[in-house]
Amino acid sequence: xxxxxxxxxxxxxxxxxxxxxxxxxxxxxxxxxxxxxxxxxxxxxxxxxxxxxxxxxxxxxxxxxxxxxxxxxxxxxxxxxxxxxxxxxxxxxxxxxxxxxxxxxxxxxxxxxxxxxxxxxxxxxxxxxxxxxxxxxxxxxxxxxxxxxxxxxxxxxxxxxxxxxxxxxxxxxxxxxxxxxxxxxxxxxxxxxxxxxxxxxxxxxxxxxxxxxxxxxxxxxxxxxx
DNA sequence: AGAGTCAAACAGTTCT
DNA sequence: AGAACTGTTTGACTCT
Numbered sequence: 032x033x034x035x036x037x038x039x040x041x042x043x044x045x046x047x048x049x050x051x052x053x054x055x056x057x058x059x060x061x062x063x064x065x066x067x068x069x070x071x072x073x074x075x076x077x078x079x080x081x082x083x084x085x086x087x088x089x090x091x092x093x094x095x096x097x098x099x100x101x102x103x104x105x106x107x108x109x110x111x112x113x114x115x116x117x118x119x120x121x122x123x124x125x126x127x128x129x130x131x132x133x134x135x136x137x138x139x140x141x142x143x144x145x146x147x148x149x150x151x152x153x154x155x156x157x158x159x160x161x162x163x164x165x166x167x168x169x170x171x172x173x174x175x176x177x178x179x180x181x182x183x184x185x186x187x188x189x190x191x192x193x194x195x196x197x198x199x200x201x202x203x204x205x206x207x208x209x210x211x212x213x214x215x216x217x218x219x220x221x222x223x224x225x226x227x228x229x230x231x232x233x234x235x236x237x238x239x240x241x242x243x244x245x246x247x248x249x250x251x252x253x254x255x256x257x
Numbered sequence: 258a259g260a261g262t263c264a265a266a267c268a269g270t271t272c273t
Numbered sequence: 274a275g276a277a278c279t280g281t282t283t284g285a286c287t288c289t
Binding site: 144 | 283284285286
């Protein structure tokens with residue numbers, strides 16, 4: 032492989048493009064302090080919809096989790112079980128009620144929706160085919176997944192952003208390797224020059240041309256003719 | 258649409 | 274064992 036092939040990514044080595052924006056650790060705050068800031072009145076309608084979905088999914092998530100937690104499985108298997116039971120979750124999502132889950136919503140703390148395995152698979156498949164959706168495709172997919180079109184839209188936005196981030200990380204690693212290789216090569220060549228110079232000083236036996244006809248370039252220190 | 262960000266959910270590790 | 278802490282993933286939002 033040629034260096035140009037590796038290095039021609041069109042990227043600049045800016046540190047801001049490399050840093051991971053998600054690496055901000057936070058202590059888990061108390062639920063009462065977790066009020067999302069919602070300032071724009073114009074978006075309240077859609078947010079109410081989103082909240083409703085979250086609340087609904089919370090009920091279902093809890094139901095799925097409580098079953099798994101009663102067993103002796105590890106946390107990861109709990110998650111897997113929840114994903115496996117996605118079909119039930121999906122069914123219940125459609126006809127869920129809010130009334131019997133008021134303890135969860137005390138203080139207005141909002142739980143986060145997690146997509147089921149099936150929903151994720153379908154979204155991933157769609158993304159593989161096309162990374163952007165037409166409004167029509169969005170509608171169809173939302174209906175198929177029993178989600179709000181807005182949720183599908185947001186999922187695609189996030190997916191694009193995170194794909195790009197991963198790609199950037201891969202390219203950064205490639206450029207880093209490329210840079211290291213070039214540095215090594217540069218070091219090696221400098222050393223070689225020094226050795227040749229030393230050799231030249233020690234035994235200039237090969238100079239056959241009369242010294243008077245030769246000139247030395249002051250910058251590159253090469254010997255040339257007149 | 259993309260970038261930046263927040264925060265819930267989850268996973269792994271350390272401490273008691 | 275389980276509480277506490279730390280780090281990661283991901284759904285959702287705002288701003289440009």
